[in-house]
Amino acid sequence: MRFGYYLRLLAVSMRTSLLTAMQYRADFIIEGFMSLAWTALALFPLLVLYGDRTTVAGWGFAPALVVMGLFTIMRGVLEGAINPSLIAVVERIRTGSFDYTLLKPADAQFLVSTARFAPWRIIDVLAGVAIVVYAFRELGRAPGPAELGAALVLCAAAVAVMYSLWILIVAAAFWVVRMDNLSFLLGAVFDAARWPIHVFRGVWRIIFTFVVPLALMTSYPAMALLGDLSVPTAAACLGGAAVFFVIARTVWSLAIRSYTSASS
Amino acid sequence: MIEVRDLKKHFKVHKRPPGLAAALRSVVRRTYDTVKAVDGVSFRIERGERVGFLGPNGAGKTTTLKVLAGLLHPTAGEVTVAAHRPQKRAAAFLRQITLVMGQKQQLIWDLPPADTWTLNGAVFGVAAAEYAKTLAELTELLDLKELAQKPTRQLSLGERMKCELAAALLHRPTTLFLDEPTIGLDVAMQVTIREFIREYNQRHDATVMLTSHYMDDVVALCPRVIVIDGGRLIHDGDLRALVKAMMPDKRVSFSGAVAAEVLDRLGRLVSRDGARTTLEVAEHRLREVIGHLLGVDGIGDLAIEDPPLEDVMRKLFKDKTAAPTPVESQGAT
Numbered sequence: 240m241r242f243g244y245y246l247r248l249l250a251v252s253m254r255t256s257l258l259t260a261m262q263y264r265a266d267f268i269i270e271g272f273m274s275l276a277w278t279a280l281a282l283f284p285l286l287v288l289y290g291d292r293t294t295v296a297g298w299g300f301a302p303a304l305v306v307m308g309l310f311t312i313m314r315g316v317l318e319g320a321i322n323p324s325l326i327a328v329v330e331r332i333r334t335g336s337f338d339y340t341l342l343k344p345a346d347a348q349f350l351v352s353t354a355r356f357a358p359w360r361i362i363d364v365l366a367g368v369a370i371v372v373y374a375f376r377e378l379g380r381a382p383g384p385a386e387l388g389a390a391l392v393l394c395a396a397a398v399a400v401m402y403s404l405w406i407l408i409v410a411a412a413f414w415v416v417r418m419d420n421l422s423f424l425l426g427a428v429f430d431a432a433r434w435p436i437h438v439f440r441g442v443w444r445i446i447f448t449f450v451v452p453l454a455l456m457t458s459y460p461a462m463a464l465l466g467d468l469s470v471p472t473a474a475a476c477l478g479g480a481a482v483f484f485v486i487a488r489t490v491w492s493l494a495i496r497s498y499t500s501a502s503s
Numbered sequence: 504m505i506e507v508r509d510l511k512k513h514f515k516v517h518k519r520p521p522g523l524a525a526a527l528r529s530v531v532r533r534t535y536d537t538v539k540a541v542d543g544v545s546f547r548i549e550r551g552e553r554v555g556f557l558g559p560n561g562a563g564k565t566t567t568l569k570v571l572a573g574l575l576h577p578t579a580g581e582v583t584v585a586a587h588r589p590q591k592r593a594a595a596f597l598r599q600i601t602l603v604m605g606q607k608q609q610l611i612w613d614l615p616p617a618d619t620w621t622l623n624g625a626v627f628g629v630a631a632a633e634y635a636k637t638l639a640e641l642t643e644l645l646d647l648k649e650l651a652q653k654p655t656r657q658l659s660l661g662e663r664m665k666c667e668l669a670a671a672l673l674h675r676p677t678t679l680f681l682d683e684p685t686i687g688l689d690v691a692m693q694v695t696i697r698e699f700i701r702e703y704n705q706r707h708d709a710t711v712m713l714t715s716h717y718m719d720d721v722v723a724l725c726p727r728v729i730v731i732d733g734g735r736l737i738h739d740g741d742l743r744a745l746v747k748a749m750m751p752d753k754r755v756s757f758s759g760a761v762a763a764e765v766l767d768r769l770g771r772l773v774s775r776d777g778a779r780t781t782l783e784v785a786e787h788r789l790r791e792v793i794g795h796l797l798g799v800d801g802i803g804d805l806a807i808e809d810p811p812l813e814d815v816m817r818k819l820f821k822d823k824t825a826a827p828t829p830v831e832s833q834g835a836t
Contacts, residue, residue: 255622342573345626
């Protein structure tokens with residue numbers, strides 16, 4: 240019953256977002272064109288880098304292209320399904336209409352997370368898939384079912400981590416209110432996920448593996464797809480994603496409690 | 504039913520004196536003030552009552568309503584609304600109440616109100632048949648037919664408020680908290696909203712608690728008023744009794760000329776604009792004064808009224824600063 244209820248809510252919310260997107264048809268075309276342009280631009284440094292060498296930090300051109308493809312997919316998910324909702328919520332907190340969210344008999348975090356979608360971002364996801372397919376054609380092989388399955392599971396973990404990081408930012412908005420800068424910062428940091436994790440050395444690799452786990456978002460799913468990821472690493476990824484998710488949920492609950500006990 | 508016992512809501516507010524030096528100091532060491540937004544308020548409202556909740560700006564009205572709706576945790580005291588503790592925000596509780604804030608909106612700006620309604624219907628889990636029935640009823644009462652499919656951003660303030668009310672009532676709540684629902688609306692729209700609230704209250708035996716800056720709303724809708732100031736309750740009871748206790752004299756107004764020294768004998772002059780004169784007259788002298796006025800040539804359009812609630816409130820808040828409890832609390836009726 241609860242599951243069915245939330246599934247229905249999700250469907251209605253997506254319908255609402257689609258209707259909103261239809262209101263601005265010009266946006267649809269411009270945004271679609273922009274995201275294709277960005278993807279093409281993102282490929283440019285990769286082409287330059289591999290122009291006179293065959294491997295970078297142990298990654299050949301085609302495997303690095305797989306990472307780029309996953310990055311494009313993840314960016315589509317982030318900007319299509321995660322970011323719009325959370326930007327909408329920060330706005331609601333500032334204008335005070337967030338109160339209406341708390342007056343609804345549904346989980347506030349669910350309502351917040353499904354508030355708005357940007358449907359045209361599906362273009363990024365499709366472009367990302369195309370890049371991955373092209374990379375495997377370059378490699379001259381296709382991933383097996385086990386690799387495909389592992390990659391899908393890791394992609395789900397990656398989405399969970401991204402979502403958790405963004406929920407933490409929104410939770411911070413209850414205390415700080417102006418959160419735009421922090422979300423821009425995280426967006427900029429996320430850009431580094433276009434490179435395989437091994438490109439980064441020393442402290443950066445530690446940060447991008449454990450603090451802001453970019454490795455988990457693109458490199459590890461890519462390695463799973465390529466058949467290069469060990470089982471313990473994959474398990475650690477899932478565990479890490481679960482930990483992030485629990486932390487985000489806990490901080491969110493604390494934020495709501497602080498909001499209802501302190502704001503005016 | 505709403506029961507509030509000794510409700511307190513205190514906020515800790517960061518205090519900073521003006522000036523750059525003080526601002527820098529406050530980065531290191533912050534001093535806090537405790538603001539007692541609500542400070543020991545008790546009342547009880549029965550199902551189906553319409554109660555006006557009055558007080559000057561910053562009196563604690565909105566804070567109290569937010570506590571009653573479960574948006575704020577009380578600092579102390581006990582609150583029961585529809586047999587629930589609001590701060591737990593139980594789904595069963597939220598399905599029975601609604602809070603309408605005239606200054607905030609929940610309608611999706613870019614879409615027609617109908618889409619927000621659909622969304623709210625799903626969130627509140629309203630069954631399809633019931634949803635259609637409620638929407639038909641609201642459409643009829645609020646005359647929404649023309650508005651439902653227009654994008655919200657193209658609606659006037661009054662039209663938007665009607666659609667906001669519909670969005671807030673689709674789940675048929677039995678307890679309504681209305682915080683300035685008529686703010687900024689023209690007189691005709693105020694009357695429409697007012698009549699709708701009364702109709703909803705009578706059809707569904709709903710409890711209504713209303714704050715408004717327009718005393719006409721309160722006079723028209725609320726037989727009972729609760730008045731707070733500075734977070735404390737200063738009156739709870741019949742609206743007429745309050746008016747009588749605060750300003751027992753009646754207002755007598757008429758058109759036509761009467762000599763100034765005659766007016767002085769009849770009562771206290773309140774206003775004289777154009778040809779119309781308004782006097783304040785003690786009730787026991789009313790018969791005598793009216794008799795006298797009717798005897799004067801050229802006097803017409805005679806009216807006897809209670810003093811406007813605005814004046815009563817102004818007097819109430821002024822007295823309150825002079826003496827702590829000018830009006831006795833009468834408790835629930």
